[in-house]
Amino acid sequence: MIDFCGIELAHPVVNGSGTFDALAARRAFGDALLEDFPFAAFVSKTVTLEPRQGNPPPRLWELPAGLLNSIGLPNKGLRRYLAEDLPELADLPVPLIVNVMGASPDEVGRLVAAFAERDEVAALELNVSCPNVKTGLLMGADPGETAALLDEVRHLTSKPLIVKLTPNCASPAVVAAAAEAHGADAVSLINTLRGMAMDPRRPGRPWLGGGTGGVSGPAVRAVALAQVREVRSRVAIPIVGMGGVQSARHASDLLEAGADIVGVGTESFRDPMAGRRVADELARLATRGPAARRGDLEPSARIAQNG
Numbered sequence: 001m002i003d004f005c006g007i008e009l010a011h012p013v014v015n016g017s018g019t020f021d022a023l024a025a026r027r028a029f030g031d032a033l034l035e036d037f038p039f040a041a042f043v044s045k046t047v048t049l050e051p052r053q054g055n056p057p058p059r060l061w062e063l064p065a066g067l068l069n070s071i072g073l074p075n076k077g078l079r080r081y082l083a084e085d086l087p088e089l090a091d092l093p094v095p096l097i098v099n100v101m102g103a104s105p106d107e108v109g110r111l112v113a114a115f116a117e118r119d120e121v122a123a124l125e126l127n128v129s130c131p132n133v134k135t136g137l138l139m140g141a142d143p144g145e146t147a148a149l150l151d152e153v154r155h156l157t158s159k160p161l162i163v164k165l166t167p168n169c170a171s172p173a174v175v176a177a178a179a180e181a182h183g184a185d186a187v188s189l190i191n192t193l194r195g196m197a198m199d200p201r202r203p204g205r206p207w208l209g210g211g212t213g214g215v216s217g218p219a220v221r222a223v224a225l226a227q228v229r230e231v232r233s234r235v236a237i238p239i240v241g242m243g244g245v246q247s248a249r250h251a252s253d254l255l256e257a258g259a260d261i262v263g264v265g266t267e268s269f270r271d272p273m274a275g276r277r278v279a280d281e282l283a284r285l286a287t288r289g290p291a292a293r294r295g296d297l298e299p300s301a302r303i304a305q306n307g
């Protein structure tokens, strides 16, 4: 068992928010999913106060080594999430971490307060990749903004607060330090890197309906490693490391760089049981010792290692 902010986890692998729909997976796989759930905790897709339609299509563009997405955080909004999704998510055999986002510290505060009183929720993750409507600055791109956000919401809950850092700023490590100083219990990183693709048939026009999108998958793995290492050098609180994890080796690299647990995101679209596979491979590596780490990986890890 691993202790993460006072939450007991069976292993160090969770999902990246928005990359695994546990309710849809339950419908597809039935109770078999609950008997062998791929993650040690389930992180919800971002929930906002009001319902969101998300961005117009196209929403995805495949990259040579990853994915560019512009989903735009579609969700049913707080009221319906509490009434419809939360009771079902409470049936999952693992702790639930709810990811929230608002357009101002006040909005985030209303989301935090609403989930603070729900026993089904073990912790909250704050998605700060959103501009503050009052200042125009990304709440997670500026240490002052992040500090102000935590000052507004920290006292609203005793549940652990995880700040999901954005890589699209001058220094995620400085933002992480501000989050820690203002009461965050943990940080998670990286979120997607801003990117874009041109429309192959309409010269000068972006492919994605949202214009720009977020890059994830193997393409961001090296960025994630560097940022996790830098953040670790600035904070003592736990780190959820993610970005391009496809195998135990990638997970182990993030843990060595300073993460306490790891998230699997884009890889779950290819293999919904990727989280379980990575966790099992990690456990086998741990029992076989450091020599096994690089030379004797599972076949799936070896393939990914060559990629």
Ligand SMILES: Cc1cc2nc3c(=O)[nH]c(=O)nc-3n(C[C@H](O)[C@H](O)[C@H](O)COP(=O)(O)O)c2cc1C
Pocket (backbone or CB within 6 Å): 015, 016, 017, 018, 019, 045, 046, 067, 069, 071, 073, 099, 127, 164, 189, 190, 191, 192, 215, 216, 217, 218, 220, 242, 243, 244, 245, 263, 264, 265, 266, 267
């Ligand atoms: C399709 C898609 C949807 C995502 N939705 C969210 C989201 O709702 N909230 C959030 O905080 N991060 C979201 N993310 C970011 C992931 O949780 C993760 O931080 C990022 O993809 C890096 O990990 P990966 O390379 O393993 O995918 C999304 C990523 C993808 C690819």
